[in-house]
Amino acid sequence: MHLRKISSMSSLIFILSLTILLAGCTSFSKNAADSQKNEPVVETEFLMGTIVKISIYDEVEETDSIFRKAFERISDIEERMTINEENERSEIIELNNASGKDSVKVSRDTFYVLEKGKYFSELSNGKYDITIGPLVKLWNIGTDEARVPEETEIKNTLPLVNYEELVLDKEHLSAQLNVPGMIVDLGAIAKGYAADEAARILKEEGIKHAIVNIGGNIAVLNTRTDGTPWRLGLQDPLKPRGDYMGIVMLKDQTLVTSGTYERYFESNGKRYHHILNPETGYPEENSILSVSILTKDSIDADGLSTTVFLLGLEKGIELVEELPDTEAIFITTDKKVYVSSGIDEEIFQITRDEYQLAKSGVIK
Amino acid sequence: MKLKKGDLFIIVILVTAVLGWFLKDAIFPDDSSKNAVIKIDGQVYATIPLDKDNERQEIPLTLADNQYMRIVTEKDQIWVEKSTCPDEVCIKTGKISKPGQSIVCLPNKTVIHIEGAEDMDIDDLSV
Missing domain, CATH: 1.10.3980.10 (ApbE-like superfamily)
Structure with missing residues (x-):
């Protein structure tokens, strides 16, 4: 009786210590993962009428x-x-x-x-x-x-x-x-060009892993330091800045989003956003809340995000499909998400249930 | 090393308890400690702990060019109540309380960002 008590006691201790060891193991591997994802050096400045943030991950x-x-x-x-x-x-x-x-x-x-x-x-x-x-x-x-x-x-x-x-x-x-009174406005593409140039300078300086963020226009250098793709949150157009509805994976690419929520004003209870239709003279009113372009050069992504927004869902996707190395993600007012043909779950994941991926058959 | 049913029962409970203790943090991350960081033109102006027990606190900001903002915190929320900026996008953003969220006032170069047991699932945000 006495002996058995000890043996059951010792087995109990054995199992308990094993459990603690295992639990210790999980927290250990968690720490290892954390240390692998090193903290970047980040600098922020207000330029081009927006926040410019550069994050360098190289040591x-x-x-x-x-x-x-x-x-x-x-x-x-x-x-x-x-x-x-x-x-x-x-x-x-x-x-x-x-x-x-x-x-x-x-x-x-x-x-x-x-x-x-x-x-x-x-x-x-x-x-x-x-x-x-x-x-x-x-x-x-x-x-x-x-x-x-x-x-x-x-x-x-x-x-x-x-x-x-x-x-x-x-x-x-x-x-x-040619005509007196005409005004060129580079507002829809200059930020993209600036992102390309900042990224180019970082590369010239030997930086391998970095993110350039010009007012939400993103250009990434290579991958994360561990070789996995960068994970960029895609702003939920209906929520405060920082609430994202999906994650886009990037490798040496750029991601630029144009949305009605970025800049707007209200008058008599009506909201007027900043993307103007050059044919009507009024803010474009279509079913798109935001469109994101994923491609190589940020100037293209920037110019295209506005262009595609103004073209609307169907013609916008048509244009994107014609362009090489270019993909698009649309969020519409009914919380549907439309993607171009090159986007799969390895590139884009929806993280908020209220957003539904529209069946590709819808776009014809 | 023969175990009785009762012993097994105790072991299972103990193992579950110990595992549960360690897994608890992973399943229910402790998001109670979070701070709102107010930055003006890139410089940290104030760091305010956001706690459910917090009383209403007003933070008046006197900015360059005679601009003014009133930021308010209450419980675990923070928001912009008044701003002399032209677009008032900062006020319209409303109350924020979750780590990762932010309120941006571009004309006043002011950013309120909530840091905490942050969702480290992303590296940056496309807006």
């Missing part, structure tokens, strides 16, 4: 100069391309001020972005228009002068929006707006 001794170079480059691009009147170095303001008069010499940078802007305007037959500036100024969404314009104002402004009247001369690196 480098000195990151200050790398951050400085990247932020200076972004700031330089902003100065050259802004239409904010406060800036005197802006080549775009110079171009706009010379509308109907002269052609203007621009830097290689600005020319490249103008070219891209015109390309997306052509690609969408003017659904996206790089000369949207007069309408943007009329609405002033995002400033304290935001208001709903009179119908006659919109009617009078619409003829000034026409990308075909923007003439680009590649040989002389010059640009001209």
Whole structure:
């Protein structure tokens, strides 16, 4: 009896210690996973009218100069391309001020972005228009002068929006707006270009694992340090910033989202968002809450996200399917999620149940 | 080493208890400790613990160019109650309380971000 008690006691202790050991093991492996995912060095600045965040995951001794170079480059691009009147170095303001008069010499940078802007305007037959500036100024969404314009104002402004009247001369690196009062607005693509340039600088500085985030436009370098893809949360368009509805996996790619929730104002109980339709002169009203573009260059993703938004669901997906290395994720007002053909569960996962993946058959 | 039914019963209970103790944290992560970090132009201005027992607390921010914001915390929530910014997107964002959420006021270069037992499932956010 006594002996058996001991043996059962010892077996009990044995099993208990085994359990504790096992439990210890799980917490140990958890720690190991944590240490593998090293903490990045993060710097944040307010540039281009938004928050710019750069996260470097490499273990480098000195990151200050790398951050400085990247932020200076972004700031330089902003100065050259802004239409904010406060800036005197802006080549775009110079171009706009010379509308109907002269052609203007621009830097290689600005020319490249103008070219891209015109390309997306052509690609969408003017659904996206790089000369949207007069309408943007009329609405002033995002400033304290935001208001709903009179119908006659919109009617009078619409003829000034026409990308075909923007003439680009590649040989002389010059640009001209043919009609007085025309305004080029690079707001829909300049951030993408800045993200590409910041990423390029990080690479030149030997950085291998980093994330450039310009107001939610993401460009990643390679993969996470452990070789797995980066995991980017996709903002839930109906929730506060930070609540995501899905996760997109990226490798040396870019992810740019355009949504109605980003910038807007309210007047008489109606919400007016910032994506203006160049044909009607009003914020585009279709079934899309947000569209995200996944591709190689951020300037393309940025330009395309606006273009595809304005094209609408069906024509937007059609365009994306024609472009190489380009995918799209749409969220519609009925909380359906539409994806282009190259997106599978290894690239995108919905994490919030209220969002449902629409059957591909719906898009025809 | 022959075990009686009763012994087995005790062992199972003990094992379950011990395992449960260790698994509890994994299944029900302790999200009670979280902080709201207020940053102005990239610099940390204040770190406020968000707790269910917190009384209402007002944080007035006097910013550059005569701009003003009033941030309020109560219980485990934080929100912007007043702001002189033109778009008031910060006020419209409403109350936030979950780690990972943030309120951004671009005109005032002010960000309120909740840090805590954060959802570490993502590396960054596409907005």
